[in-house]
Amino acid sequence: MSSSVITRFAPSPTGFLHIGGGRTALFNWAFARKTKGKMLLRIEDTDRERSTPEAVAAILDGLTWLGLDWDGEAESQFSRASRHREVAEILLARGLAYRCYCTPQELQQMRERAEAEKRPVRYDGTWRDRDPASAPAGVRPAIRFKAPQDGETVIDDHVMGRVVFQNKELDDLIILRSDGNPTYNLSVVVDDHDMGVTHIIRGVDHLTNAARQTQIYRAMSWTVPDMAHIPLIHGPDGAKLSKRHGALGVEAYRAMGYLPEAMRNYLARLGWSHGDDEIFSTRQMIDWFGLDGIGKSPSRFDFVKLENLNGHYMRHTDDETLLQAFLAFLPHVAGGPEMLARIDDAMRAKLKRAMPGLKERAKTLVDLMKSAQYLFAQRPLALDDKARQIMADGGVAALQGLLPVLTGADWTAQGLETAVKAYAEASGAKLGKLAQPLRAVLTGTNTSPGIFDVLDVLGREESLKRIEDGLKLS
């Protein structure tokens, strides 16, 4: 029987789901879907001090927004603490772990001393062989894993290749705290084993842990899962992800107006490739995904490219779907709820009709929101500087001549265009000399979708009134 793939995404709920975590989740998800396996979700909340329910909710929300789902219920690692303790006890009973009575203060001193003497900072093994009978009274011991001191631990990583650690470089880590709670390295191993995880896909920052965890698997005679350590994502400047850059929760990307499908595509392309393919559907990504397509070197997060991709997805999303996405996006952005409150059926219809022109020039939903502004503007419109300039440069006169033409025109984009072009030809005016003043007065700015579409969507009555308002300015 062929064992089917089980991956897992295991975030710690100490904050939001940042972009690197999002990509790790995406890779785990894509690999599981591709292999028709499963992706489990486990919340690594063994640190009770730092784990919060809000953070768990934020992670779930972030994954959901990204369009990633998981199999079964999200598991709380902390809820499995007793099993972790049980394994620690087994290790202890088998002589593969021992009680350590060093206090945190002593360990701190040990570290400082090592640093001062420029020696490697490691636990010195004080209690490894010491007689437990000599234990100091009143000190609750932690349990340390008795790591092999000779030989090497090898990881055959699907991304990084064969990585060799000399065992003497790895010290005896604590697997059970003195308060009886398990630590990360023990918990992961036990959980991944118990949950039948076959492939561990996570950031390279866990590479050293991979070695220590491998030793624990061996000690328990458990099968070591396949591993794939993916490179990290850096900020645009090559340094670490900072608040300013990508160290934002994925919900921040939602607020910036990116589409989930664009995020998925962009994130997939960061570190993974399928030949020269740049734009692909999630379906294609799944079909093409493989661990061997993941590169080894870290990459920088490039907002400009993300924007370009997002713009592509915006333009290629049908109007109704995009309108839905827009409506769903509004609650998450400043000023959005106010706009949402003003969208009744009539406005919704206008937005829908304006959508082809709007989405053509929007890179994000935020752009869309801004460019749709003219639909919401109340008369009399306030003109911005550029619009005023256009009116001052002969705009008024142009509109005066144009007004009767529009009044008598068939009020459709096509009809209006025909009428205005005919007038332009007859009067010898360049189309731009007419279109810009119209745009100024109709939208209050100098940029907008095609002017005949604006006229059409705004409607005859509203358009003519806005023009009249504009003429009164002079």
Next chain:
RNA sequence: GCGCCCUUCGUCUAUCGGUUAGGACGACAGCCUUUCACGUUGUAAAGACGGGUUCGACUCCCGUAGGGCGCGCCA
């Protein structure tokens, strides 16, 4: 400091010993055009450095430099 990892255009990447080193974003120039976009055509732009191995290296090996990650009773 010690350990591990990484290194192709500005950025994301293709290449799995033999290519004029390809694509995408961005940049620049042109076209299209009622604005802004879109679209389209073209241009510039890369194998960190030094040694090997080989008939032949971006590709394999070693070293150097630079960068990253790890070194918690955090995960």
